[in-house]
Amino acid sequence: MLNNVVRTRFAPSPTGFMHIGNLRTALYEYLIAKSAGGKFILRIEDTDQDRLVDGALDAIYDTLNAVGLRHDEGPDIGGPYAPYVQSERKDDYLAGAQRLIQEGKAYHCFCTTERLVELKEAGGDHAGYDRHCRNLSAEEVKDKLAAGVPSVIRQKMPLTGTTTFSDTVYGDITVDNTELEDQILIKSDGFPTYNFANVIDDHKMAITHVVRGSEYLSSTPKYNLLYEAFGYEIPRYIHLPLILGEDGHKLSKRHGATGFSDLIAEGYLPEAIINYIALLGWSPTDTRELFSLAELIERFDVDGISKSPAIFDFNKLKWFNAEYLRKMTEDKFLSLCLPAFKQALPDREFDWSLLASILQNRLTTLNEIPEMIDFLKQLDENYSIEIYKHKKMKTTLESSLDMLTQILPLLETVEEWTRTVIHETLIGAAVAWEVKNGYLMWPVRIAVSGKSVTPGGAVEILTLLGKQESLRRIEIGRNKLMAARND
RNA sequence: GGCCCGUUAGUCAAGCGGUCAAGACAUCGCCCUUUCACGGCGAAGGCAGGGGUUCGAUUCCCCUACGGGUCACCA
Numbered sequence: 001m002l003n004n005v006v007r008t009r010f011a012p013s014p015t016g017f018m019h020i021g022n023l024r025t026a027l028y029e030y031l032i033a034k035s036a037g038g039k040f041i042l043r044i045e046d047t048d049q050d051r052l053v054d055g056a057l058d059a060i061y062d063t064l065n066a067v068g069l070r071h072d073e074g075p076d077i078g079g080p081y082a083p084y085v086q087s088e089r090k091d092d093y094l095a096g097a098q099r100l101i102q103e104g105k106a107y108h109c110f111c112t113t114e115r116l117v118e119l120k121e122a123g124g125d126h127a128g129y130d131r132h133c134r135n136l137s138a139e140e141v142k143d144k145l146a147a148g149v150p151s152v153i154r155q156k157m158p159l160t161g162t163t164t165f166s167d168t169v170y171g172d173i174t175v176d177n178t179e180l181e182d183q184i185l186i187k188s189d190g191f192p193t194y195n196f197a198n199v200i201d202d203h204k205m206a207i208t209h210v211v212r213g214s215e216y217l218s219s220t221p222k223y224n225l226l227y228e229a230f231g232y233e234i235p236r237y238i239h240l241p242l243i244l245g246e247d248g249h250k251l252s253k254r255h256g257a258t259g260f261s262d263l264i265a266e267g268y269l270p271e272a273i274i275n276y277i278a279l280l281g282w283s284p285t286d287t288r289e290l291f292s293l294a295e296l297i298e299r300f301d302v303d304g305i306s307k308s309p310a311i312f313d314f315n316k317l318k319w320f321n322a323e324y325l326r327k328m329t330e331d332k333f334l335s336l337c338l339p340a341f342k343q344a345l346p347d348r349e350f351d352w353s354l355l356a357s358i359l360q361n362r363l364t365t366l367n368e369i370p371e372m373i374d375f376l377k378q379l380d381e382n383y384s385i386e387i388y389k390h391k392k393m394k395t396t397l398e399s400s401l402d403m404l405t406q407i408l409p410l411l412e413t414v415e416e417w418t419r420t421v422i423h424e425t426l427i428g429a430a431v432a433w434e435v436k437n438g439y440l441m442w443p444v445r446i447a448v449s450g451k452s453v454t455p456g457g458a459v460e461i462l463t464l465l466g467k468q469e470s471l472r473r474i475e476i477g478r479n480k481l482m483a484a485r486n487d
Numbered sequence: 488g489g490c491c492c493g494u495u496a497g498u499c500a501a502g503c504g505g506u507c508a509a510g511a512c513a514u515c516g517c518c519c520u521u522u523c524a525c526g527g528c529g530a531a532g533g534c535a536g537g538g539g540u541u542c543g544a545u546u547c548c549c550c551u552a553c554g555g556g557u558c559a560c561c562a
Contacts, residue, residue: 013562048561113560120559128558152560170492179490179558187560194562218491218557241493248554276499279511283500287510306500309555313498316512326525361525393521426521441521453523 006038008209009202010064010071013045013194014056018063018260020312021213021243021251024277028240029211030069031278031300041205042074044085045198047191063260067270068293073205081205086197093192096200096230097153097185105229106185108151109133110144128181129154153186155226163221168238169305170214175221183222195219199226207235214239214309215250238302241281242309251312258312267365272321280310290323322364333360340369345377350464354419358456375449376464379473383450385480393438400443401481404474406433407444411474417467423459447477 008029012022033040042064046052064071073079083089100106111132120127134156144151157180164174185196192200202210210223217239227234245255252258263273271292278296279289282304291299325333334356341352359372388400395403407429414425430440445458448470454461462470 011562015562045562051561109560116560150560173491175490181558184560189560191560193560198562213556214492215556216562221491239492242555244555246498250555279499281499285501287501289499289511308493310500311498313512316499319512322525358524362523390522430521436521438521445522449522451522455523457521457523459521 006033006036006209007041007205007207008033008038008211009041009043009205009207010069011043011045011198011201012060013048013051014060015048015051015053016056017059019251020258020260020263020273020277023063023067023260023273024243024280025211025213025240026064026069027067027274027278027296028238028282028300028305029209031296032209032211032238032302034297035300038208039072040069041079041081041207042071042076042084043201043205044075045194046085046087047187047194047197049087049189049191059261066260066264067274084205086192086201089197089201090190090192092204093197093200094186094190097192097196100155100185100229101153103229104156106153106155107134107136108141108145109154109182109184110136110149110151112150131182134182150188152184152188154182154184155222155229157182157222157225163224165220165224165234165237167217167220168236168302169241169307170217170239173217173220175218177221180222180225195222196226199223199230199232202235203227203230203232209238210235211238211240214242238305241306243277243280244309244311246311246313248311255312263317267367268317268321269324272317272324275324276317276320280312281306290320318364322361325363325366326361328360330357330360336366337369340366341373344370344373347377350376354460355464358460362455372455375451375454376461379448379476380450381476381480383446385484387452388443388446388477388481390438390442393436393442395439395442397481397484399439400446401478401485403435403440403443404447404478404481407440408471408474408478411462411467411471414467417463419459419463422462426459443477444474448473 010026010029012018012026030040032038042060044057044060061076071077073081073084075084078084097106101108109132111129115132116129119130133154158177161177162174163177163180164172166172183195184193186192201207220237220239224234243251245251245258247255260273264270274293274296275289275291278291278300282300283306284291284299284304285301328336330353334353337356337359338352341350341355355373355376359369362372363369385397388395388397407426410425410429411422414421426440426444427437430437433440441458445454445461446452448458448461448465450473456464465473
């Protein structure tokens with residue numbers, strides 16, 4: 001009945017914060033399931049009790065929620081295969097391991113950590129376990145167990161031959177069994193290792209597609225051997241190419257903000273992040289790049305997954321972010337900006353929607369707002385008058401002083417200080433004086449902003465500042481220019 | 488070091504034997520324009536190298552180089 005339903009799972013361990021690589025894996029798992037009308041399951045892999053980190057679980061839920069990856073089953077919402085937390089399924093693993101022991105496919109190993117370390121040192125850096133306990137006699141095992149000697153359970157790997165598995169992305173991969181160590185199934189603390197718990201759970205939870213990063217490619221033969229030992233059906237493997245930092249190494253902290261929450265803190269939008277990482281390792285059949293999550297579900301296809309690793313490029317992310325900012329409705333954009341506006345300009349009321357409108361296609365991230373609008377709060381009177389000179393506008397210190405002196409009385413007569421009236425006044429003046437718009441606008445904008453580059457033009461800035469403040473700033477500019485002339 | 492995987496411009500990436508080798512980001516130029524940005528147009532830039540196979544290789548095979556991953560009582 002459920003045989004044809006695609007089931008994927010995102011199985012993070014709560015040992016840190018949500019990394020971009022993990023998120024991308026979760027995204028693809030989600031897309032693979034949803035594009036086939038299947039189920040996306042969340043399972044928490046907390047078998048390493050020493051590495052649990054407070055808050056890590058919340059980060060997982062918060063991130064999935066923020067980007068809209070809704071799971072169909074999971075610890076918080078339950079499901080037909082509950083529980084979805086590995087520490088609550090310990091009995092399953094132990095029972096499985098016992099069964100393998102009984103069938104002669106696994107064994108107790110009493111080797112101490114010290115012995116293992118010595119082995120490694122003696123045999124060079126890359127020596128594996130020597131299978132010392134593989135052939136202990138039944139009595140010996142019984143005695144040690146009875147005496148309470150700590151032990152782990154290891155799987156007996158075949159000593160000869162090869163193991164082949166098939167990956168949807170990478171094709172058939174074969175390794176010599178001699179490469180495979182007798183892997184630990186159950187640790188001495190009674191918890192299962194990752195590999196073992198994974199196989200048991202994926203089978204019991206009827207996972208059909210095992211999707212994960214390609215760093216697991218080399219441990220996949222071990223999975224197959226486990227599935228075979230149990231007689232379980234082998235799931236479809238889909239390994240994903242890694243995401244690397246700009247230096248070509250696996251993405252990590254030293255590459256800057258690569259945690260989901262870091263990116264959010266830097267002003268990136270969840271939709272932009274999702275859109276970008278969807279394209280890191282996958283491409284559609286056409287040249288389209290902008291996709292909502294729903295559109296990704298529609299278009300996603302495992303055929304488009306690539307094999308080679310991708311370098312995380314902040315430039316491209318920035319472009320996506322700017323695109324999302326620009327195509328947002330004005331209201332949505334305003335509501336996103338408002339907190340930053342009010343924080344940057346605390347004392348006065350501005351025309352917030354006008355401010356938002358001049359910022360909307362100039363922003364890359366929300367975090368750029370403060371520095372872009374700080375001049376509205378206060379004029380830095382120490383700006384250099386050199387910026388009044390502009391070659392293309394043909395403005396000079398003299399012409400600027402002239403324009404400012406002439407426009408001041410005109411602006412004083414403006415009763416209704418609105419964008420339209422200000423615009424008419426300025427343009428009207430330029431026409432009347434037979435000068436190009438920029439010849440007048442440039443010095444006015446410089447005077448009211450003190451900056452050579454501003455979001456918006458003279459008209460917008462005057463409108464935002466209000467009559468009194470605008471005239472005050474123009475007056476200041478005029479005085480600066482006059483003082484310079486008299487030197 | 489062994490094993491595994493990969494290699495098209497600075498980056499993402501299409502290509503699945505015959506193409507002037509798409510497209511996007513970044514870069515540069517021009518246009519638009521009261522600065523910047525947006526938008527429009529354009530430029531520069533690539534099949535890692537060497538052998539095969541083939542009438543013909545970016546595409547298939549081998550070798551080399553480079554890059555990455557993995558070799559835990561971590562996931």
